[in-house]
Amino acid sequence: MKRVRFAPSPTGFIHVGNARTAVFNYLYSKKNNGKFILRIEDTDLERSKKEYEDNLIKDLEWLGLEWDEGPVKGGDTGPYRQSERNVYYDKYKEQLIESGKAYYCFCSVEELEKEKTEAKAKGENIIYSGKCRDLDPEESKKRVKNGEKASVRFRAPKGKTISFNDLVRDDVSFESDLIGDMIIVRSNGIPAYNFAVVIDDFLMKIDMVIRGEDHLSNTFKQVLLFNALDFQTPGFAHLSMVMGEDSTKLSKRHGSVSISEFRKNGYLPEALFNYLSLLGWSPGDNREIFLKKELVSAFNIKKVSKSSAIFDYQKLKWINREHIRKMSKKELGLLVAPFLEEKGISFKKEPEIMEWIGQAAGVLSNYEYTLEDISSGFSQFSTTEFSKEVNDGLKRSDSAMTVLKLLYSEIENISSPVSFEVVLNGLKKIQEKSGIKGKELYHPIRLALTGKDKGIELKDFIPVVEEGSVREIKPPIINMKERIGKIIK
RNA sequence: GGCCCGUUCGUCUAUCGGUUAGGACACAGGGUUUUCAACCCUGCAAGAGGAGUUCGAUUCUCCUACGGGCUGCCA
Numbered sequence: 001m002k003r004v005r006f007a008p009s010p011t012g013f014i015h016v017g018n019a020r021t022a023v024f025n026y027l028y029s030k031k032n033n034g035k036f037i038l039r040i041e042d043t044d045l046e047r048s049k050k051e052y053e054d055n056l057i058k059d060l061e062w063l064g065l066e067w068d069e070g071p072v073k074g075g076d077t078g079p080y081r082q083s084e085r086n087v088y089y090d091k092y093k094e095q096l097i098e099s100g101k102a103y104y105c106f107c108s109v110e111e112l113e114k115e116k117t118e119a120k121a122k123g124e125n126i127i128y129s130g131k132c133r134d135l136d137p138e139e140s141k142k143r144v145k146n147g148e149k150a151s152v153r154f155r156a157p158k159g160k161t162i163s164f165n166d167l168v169r170d171d172v173s174f175e176s177d178l179i180g181d182m183i184i185v186r187s188n189g190i191p192a193y194n195f196a197v198v199i200d201d202f203l204m205k206i207d208m209v210i211r212g213e214d215h216l217s218n219t220f221k222q223v224l225l226f227n228a229l230d231f232q233t234p235g236f237a238h239l240s241m242v243m244g245e246d247s248t249k250l251s252k253r254h255g256s257v258s259i260s261e262f263r264k265n266g267y268l269p270e271a272l273f274n275y276l277s278l279l280g281w282s283p284g285d286n287r288e289i290f291l292k293k294e295l296v297s298a299f300n301i302k303k304v305s306k307s308s309a310i311f312d313y314q315k316l317k318w319i320n321r322e323h324i325r326k327m328s329k330k331e332l333g334l335l336v337a338p339f340l341e342e343k344g345i346s347f348k349k350e351p352e353i354m355e356w357i358g359q360a361a362g363v364l365s366n367y368e369y370t371l372e373d374i375s376s377g378f379s380q381f382s383t384t385e386f387s388k389e390v391n392d393g394l395k396r397s398d399s400a401m402t403v404l405k406l407l408y409s410e411i412e413n414i415s416s417p418v419s420f421e422v423v424l425n426g427l428k429k430i431q432e433k434s435g436i437k438g439k440e441l442y443h444p445i446r447l448a449l450t451g452k453d454k455g456i457e458l459k460d461f462i463p464v465v466e467e468g469s470v471r472e473i474k475p476p477i478i479n480m481k482e483r484i485g486k487i488i489k
Numbered sequence: 490g491g492c493c494c495g496u497u498c499g500u501c502u503a504u505c506g507g508u509u510a511g512g513a514c515a516c517a518g519g520g521u522u523u524u525c526a527a528c529c530c531u532g533c534a535a536g537a538g539g540a541g542u543u544c545g546a547u548u549c550u551c552c553u554a555c556g557g558g559c560u561g562c563c564a
Contacts, residue, residue, distance in 0.1 A: 123490045186562040193564050217559040286512045315514045366527045438523050454525030
């Protein structure tokens with residue numbers, strides 16, 4: 001049974017790098033009929049906030065990364081917040097101290113800081129001096145009992161080579177001498193990261209740890225701890241980092257990085273999921289657009305790339321549009337509606353109106369990549385506020401005015417919605433009467449209707465505006481007759 | 490500084506030691522749509538450098554360079 005976990009710390013909004021780790025964990029677990037466990041690593045009391053945890057859960061749910069065990073949902077190996085697991089940490093801390101594998105350290109933070117800067121100045125390896133290493137254990141225990149503050153350090157073995165197999169990187173090894181006696185429990189009694197992780201991964205029966213490459217060096221320390229506690233070591237897979245365009249660590253200044261921002265900017269969860277899965281992994285064939293299900297069956301962790309990947313917003317946009325286009329008009333209408341409301345467009349959620357929104361959004365998806373941009377595009381259906389250049393340009397051209405007047409007389413007495421066929425017939429007649437054809441014929445019409453010389457095709461624009469104008473939408477959609485009428489009068 | 494990891498088109502990637510090094514995004518050109526976008530076609534563009542192993546290296550080994558990570562009583 002494969003059990004994997006995603007273990008974020010609630011110290012900020014979840015970003016795409018973390019989300020990708022979650023995606024890979026999810027895919028691996030589903031591919032292997034395993035369990036995906038969510039664990040909140042909130043041992044940093046100062047930076048952890050409930051607000052971040054709530055947000056994180058919301059983002060994960062939005063992305064479609066439902067977990068089998070975790071906070072809210074529960075499970076057999078909980079609790080799933082490290083802050084609620086102190087009994088376990090205490091138990092194993094005692095065990096390590098009793099067996100002499102760990103010891104109390106009375107060094108102050110200031111003292112250690114000084115040691116460190118001195119070592120740095122001398123160009124030496126920065127490692128704990130081992131000052132409290134050989135203190136008498138009984139004596140130490142007494143001091144702690146008397147209320148003296150002490151952290152607990154793990155007695156790191158000397159002269160050993162630590163190696164483990166990594167599904168992404170194959171065999172990696174490290175000399176234990178380079179690891180100092182690490183703190184496993186802080187002087188405030190809260191376990192340190194490396195310790196808590198080992199206890200939890202064991203107790204939660206995690207057998208595959210998939211996480212970012214930034215934890216690779218921690219893994220050596222954790223392997224030491226697994227061994228000292230006689231715990232079976234899980235398998236490991238360390239994913240490369242996600243970088244920004246300038247190949248430095250992806251951060252705010254590269255653009256949106258938090259998952260909630262992508263949601264607000266109109267990205268589809270399935271598109272983000274799809275894109276994230278392709279960062280550092282490929283199915284081996286040339287497929288790129290995947291549904292979650294398809295990704296699960298195609299996924300193979302052995303094919304995950306070792307090198308870091310740059311986050312490409314352009315490609316994400318493209319994938320997003322591909323997913324938008326795969327949706328039915330109905331689904332699309334439902335998705336775009338909240339974005340329209342956000343922009344002050346109001347309407348009743350009746351089937352007819354929702355269908356119209358879906359249709360219009362579908363047309364706009366030829367031009368735009370996100371739901372947000374598509375919803376912005378709706379403004380052109382309810383405005384005739386064109387630039388002065390456009391208005392004057394039309395009025396100055398005799399042939400343009402001729403075309404528009406003729407077209408107006410064709411549709412004047414027809415009530416909306418006027419079908420595009422009617423317009424086409426009208427155009428034929430105009431051509432016969434006036435001799436104007438081709439670009440001379442179409443261009444003024446497109447300008448009069450859309451105010452732009454580039455944009456939506458007439459055959460798409462006219463039906464949208466005609467059908468929209470008979471529906472209850474605020475601000476109202478302006479139909480063809482009104483648009484042309486405004487210009488010629 | 491020390492240690493660990495990495496390096497194929499601008500970007501994401503494919504390649505079981507033998508390929509004209511393939512695909513996608515982006516970009517450029519063309520076609521189609523009486524415009525633009527979409528769509529279709531075409532093009533542009535890569536094995537960091539140097540040794541070695543081999544009949545033959547992008548692929549295996551080593552060195553160098555470059556990039557990243559860690560080096561916390563953060564995770």
